[in-house]
Every structure is written in C-alpha cells, then in structure tokens.
Amino acid sequence: MPEYNRASAADVKRGGVNETETSGKAVPPLLVEHVTKRFRQGTQVIEALSDVSLTVQRGEFVAIMGASGSGKSTLLHAMAGLTDIDSGSIAVDGQDLARLNDARLTRFRRERIGLVFQAYNLLPLLSAEDNIQLPVMDHRRGGDKVASLLDRLGLTDRRTHKPDALSGGEQQRVAIARALVTDPAILLVDEPTGNLDSVAGAEICGLLRSLCDEQNRTIVMVTHEPSVALAADRVRILKDGAIVDGFQTAGFADAQGLANAYQDALRKAADCARDAS
Numbered sequence: 001m002p003e004y005n006r007a008s009a010a011d012v013k014r015g016g017v018n019e020t021e022t023s024g025k026a027v028p029p030l031l032v033e034h035v036t037k038r039f040r041q042g043t044q045v046i047e048a049l050s051d052v053s054l055t056v057q058r059g060e061f062v063a064i065m066g067a068s069g070s071g072k073s074t075l076l077h078a079m080a081g082l083t084d085i086d087s088g089s090i091a092v093d094g095q096d097l098a099r100l101n102d103a104r105l106t107r108f109r110r111e112r113i114g115l116v117f118q119a120y121n122l123l124p125l126l127s128a129e130d131n132i133q134l135p136v137m138d139h140r141r142g143g144d145k146v147a148s149l150l151d152r153l154g155l156t157d158r159r160t161h162k163p164d165a166l167s168g169g170e171q172q173r174v175a176i177a178r179a180l181v182t183d184p185a186i187l188l189v190d191e192p193t194g195n196l197d198s199v200a201g202a203e204i205c206g207l208l209r210s211l212c213d214e215q216n217r218t219i220v221m222v223t224h225e226p227s228v229a230l231a232a233d234r235v236r237i238l239k240d241g242a243i244v245d246g247f248q249t250a251g252f253a254d255a256q257g258l259a260n261a262y263q264d265a266l267r268k269a270a271d272c273a274r275d276a277s
Contacts, residue, residue: 027094029186029218030056030079035088037074037241048074049085050241056186059216061209063223063232063249065262071241072222073190079220080113080188081105093185110135114179118191120171122163122178128170129159132177149177153207169200176207180217187211189221193228205231226259237265244269 037049048071056062066072077083079090081097090097093112100108109115122131133146150156153173163171172192179187189208193201209231211217221232229235229249235258236246245265252258 026058027091028055028057029093030054030220031089031091032075032079033089033091035075035078035085035090037071037078037083037085048241049078052088052238052241052243054236054243056218056220058218059212060234061212061217061219061221061232063221063229063235064238065223065226065229065235066238067224070238072224072238074241075238076188076190076220076222080115081109111182112185114182114184114187116172116175116179116187116189116192118194120163120168120175120195122171122174124163127160127162128155128166128174131163131174132181134178135182145181145183146177149180153177167200168196169203172196172200172204173207176204176211180211185218187217187219189219191223192221193223193225201228226262227255229262230255230258235262237262237269239266239269 032052032054035049035052036047039046039048052071052075054062064072064075074083078085079092081090081092081100085098092108095108095112097105097108123134126134129146129150132149133143136145147156150159153176155170155173155177158166158170163174166174172195176187176192187208192204192208196204205228208219208221212219212233219232221228223229230252232249234246234248236243238244245268247261247265249258252261
C-alpha cells in the first residue's frame with residue numbers, strides 16, 4: 001500500500017459548495033447521535049448497533065473498522081437512509097433523515113449522498129458513461145460533469161464500454177464517478193477493495209485519498225483491512241455494534257502498525273467488557 005499524502009482539509013477547498021450554517025457554525029456533513037438498531041430473528045432480538053455516535057467534519061476521511069458481524073455495514077446503510085433506526089438520529093448535511101418521507105429521502109439520497117458498494121452495482125446493459133450519468137435527472141446539465149469525472153478517473157477511453165468489458169478496478173472507478181456526479185455532501189464507501197486484487201485495491205485507496213485532499217471530499221468508508229484504513233485520516237473501531245475506540249492514522253508508517261493498534265484496541269475492549277461483567 002503506498003504512503004498517502006494527507007493534505008489538510010483547510011489547504012484545499014471544493015468549489016461550488018454552500019456550507020449549511022447554524023448559529024454561525026458550519027454544520028458537519030454527517031452527525032450520528034446515539035443510534036441503536038435492533039433486528040428480530042424469530043424470538044431473539046439482535047442489537048446490531050448500540051448507542052453509536054459519530055461526527056464527521058467537511059473534508060475528513062474516516063474509516064470504520066470491524067470484523068464481519070460487527071455492525072459496520074448496518075451503520076453505513078443507516079447513514080445512507082437505507083435502514084431505519086430504532087432510536088437516536090442521523091443528519092446528513094444538516095438534514096435529519098428521519099424527517100423525510102420515502103420520496104423525499106430517495107431524492108435527498110440521490111442528490112446529497114454518494115454510495116459506493118463492494119460489488120460495484122453497475123447496470124450491465126449500460127456503458128460506463130451512462131452508468132455514471134444515471135443519478136443526474138437532466139442529462140444535458142450533467143454532460144460536462146460526467147466528461148470531467150471520466151477524465152479525472154482515467155476512464156475517458158473506456159466510456160463506451162459496458163461493465164463486463166471493464167476490469168474490477170475500472171468498474172469500481174465507474175462506481176465512484178457515479179457517486180460523485182451529483183456533487184454529494186458525503187461519500188459512503190462499503191468495502192471498496194473487497195473484490196479487487198492488491199494492486200487495483202491500492203489504486204482505489206489512493207484515488208479516494210486524492211479526492212479527499214484535492215477536492216475536500218468528505219468520505220466515510222467501512223473496511224476490515226488495515227491497509228485500506230490507512231488511507232483515511234482517522235479510524236473508528238466497531239465491535240458488537242458499538243464504537244469502542246479510535247485513533248488518527250498519521251502516526252503509522254505502514255499497515256502493520258495500524259493493524260497492531262487495531263488489535264490492541266479490540267483486546268482492551270474485551271478486557272473492559274470482562275471486567276464490567
């Protein structure tokens with residue numbers, strides 16, 4: 001995994017973005033407060049998220065790390081308004097998602113939340129260009145934006161190709177471009193390298209890092225891979241549905257150092273749980 005150049009969010013500002021303000025203070029792109037989510041399996045109730053709180057500032061890149069079953073994908077889906085929560089609140093760009101009906105939530109998600117999935121979720125019969133343009137209702141207005149994204153992500157020569165003619169890394173870049181085409185307030189990324197080899201995975205991590213640095217993009221990414229989390233500014237650790245620890249990534253020279261810190265945090269959380277019982 002390459003070493004990432006973490007420019008300060010204050011160094012580069014994304015043009016054309018109107019900061020929502022309340023009482024003179026900029027509203028964070030993502031504010032998660034005391035969120036709990038339960039699922040019922042027969043007679044058993046599973047608490048997938050337990051009193052989770054998280055604030056992500058504009059231009060920040062946050063990785064949420066956790067093992068399979070820790071609740072990280074449930075949290076990401078809740079932040080996107082794809083999963084209802086039982087208590088707490090989630091606000092994106094100052095908008096409380098629970099206050100939107102289904103139609104308004106769908107429109108808000110399309111315009112203000114960019115989603116990138118592990119499996120790409122591209123439409124197989126559409127070209128790369130048409131997949132990117134899908135979220136834009138006015139295709140004439142979106143033409144210049146799509147062309148710019150194709151150029152920035154190195155896809156101009158592949159614009160007419162359908163997904164089955166693209167490599168995994170190219171498909172993921174198309175998915176990222178599609179997520180960015182509406183200039184969203186936040187980019188939510190679910191295991192972006194899970195279906196890629198190490199080289200393509202490193203390229204995707206580097207691309208996300210550069211989007212944060214160069215365009216002041218706000219990114220929340222879930223992953224279980226230390227080498228992927230290293231691209232972020234900070235890490236929050238999710239275990240059994242609760243955030244148990246977190247740290248900045250700038251102090252780590254490589255993924256192994258981050259992996260050691262992650263394992264130490266999990267051991268401390270287990271010790272605390274054992275002492276509490």
